[in-house]
Amino acid sequence: MPRDQFENVEMPVVAIVGSGLIGCSWAALIAATGRQVLVFDSRPDAEALVRGFWDSVHPELVALDLATPGTQPRFEFCETLDAAVSRADFVLECIPERLEAKLALYRAMEPALKPGAIVATSSSGLKLSDLQAGWTDPGRLIIGHPFNPPHLVPLVELFGNDRTDADVLPGARALYESCGKVTITLHREVMGHVANRLQAAIWREAIHLVDSGVVSVRDVNAAVWAGPGLRWAVMGPHMLLNLGGGEGGLRAYCQQFSESYAEWWKDLGQPSLDAGTIQKLVDGLADESGGRDYATLRRQRDAQLVAVLRALSETRAGFQKTDALV
Ligand SMILES: NC(=O)c1ccc[n+]([C@@H]2O[C@H](COP(=O)([O-])OP(=O)(O)OC[C@H]3O[C@@H](n4cnc5c(N)ncnc54)[C@H](O)[C@@H]3O)[C@@H](O)[C@H]2O)c1
Structure with missing residues (x-):
């Protein structure tokens, strides 16, 4: 480049x-x-x-x-x-x-x-x-x-x-x-660019799962940070699911799960951020925060981001190596 x-x-x-x-x-x-x-x-x-x-x-x-x-x-x-x-x-x-x-x-x-x-x-x-x-x-x-x-x-x-x-x-x-x-x-113009569209997709479903009574705010947050979110820090979704297919890679993963994803995608929610939904989310966050204020939460987020970033040198080096070949 x-x-x-x-x-x-x-x-x-x-x-x-x-x-x-x-x-x-x-x-x-x-x-x-x-x-x-x-x-x-x-x-x-x-x-x-x-x-x-x-x-x-x-x-x-x-x-x-x-x-x-x-x-x-x-x-x-x-x-x-x-x-x-x-x-x-x-x-x-x-x-x-x-x-x-x-x-x-x-x-x-x-x-x-x-x-x-x-x-x-x-x-x-x-x-x-x-x-x-x-x-x-x-x-x-x-x-x-x-x-x-x-x-x-x-x-x-x-x-x-x-x-x-x-x-x-x-x-x-x-x-x-x-x-x-x-x-x-980006190769073409799209509303919200890429990362915000991805964030919007996961947040939409996280809201729907709370709003429809499936799970609490605290638990849907944990379902991300203790689960896929941890993996997403290391590799993106396509590469992770490539590993999910074992030696057969993404093709094998798709053979096994294509039909399930088609059903899940049909069932995903379409919530709106009306006053009642916002209140539910705010109340759930108050429970989860346990009295930690904005400054405390920000300090915790940033200290842990620094620790994760320090651990991610391999992911970064791999990205830069591939990039150099483009
Ligand atoms: N907040 C986020 O998470 C986030 C993330 C990525 C990108 N962005 C984008 O970054 C931009 C700024 O967002 P933000 O959250 O920092 O907003 P902000 O309201 O915190 O800061 C905006 C600053 O611009 C100043 N300002 C307003 N009009 C001005 C003018 N004409 N000349 C000079 N200064 C002026 C304001 O005084 C204020 O300090 C937005 O386009 C937003 O979409 C925000």
């Missing part, structure tokens, strides 16, 4: 526009690599939030060899959008998931962009073709969708289309991978 966009720019300057949940996390990861990070957010307490977030996650970044104990972040907090994007080689757009807000931001941003800069939106599910509306030249805009929290979860989903300049996806890919990310590239 060519890496021409930033080949001669050892340390591209990165701008983060919108430093909420996702922007703070991106800012910390990019700063850990020693790069200069220009931050612009419309809220006045953005600097305190980004610096506080850095302090809280720096030990995790060190544990993953993404930062050294002495790393000092090179953050610069900008008063205006222009001041951030006019000096950046790479702009990570992380404002809220509202099409009109993103289009208004792009209208203001495009005239100020440095020539050749790449703009990657973290959008969870908006379509690139919709986000390109209003650009004079949308060739530098792509989808670069992370999974929360981006400073820990390696996946970034990339998508560009026939209006995207040829060097943009390879350049973005090189930058993300230099920060330790695992990138996948």
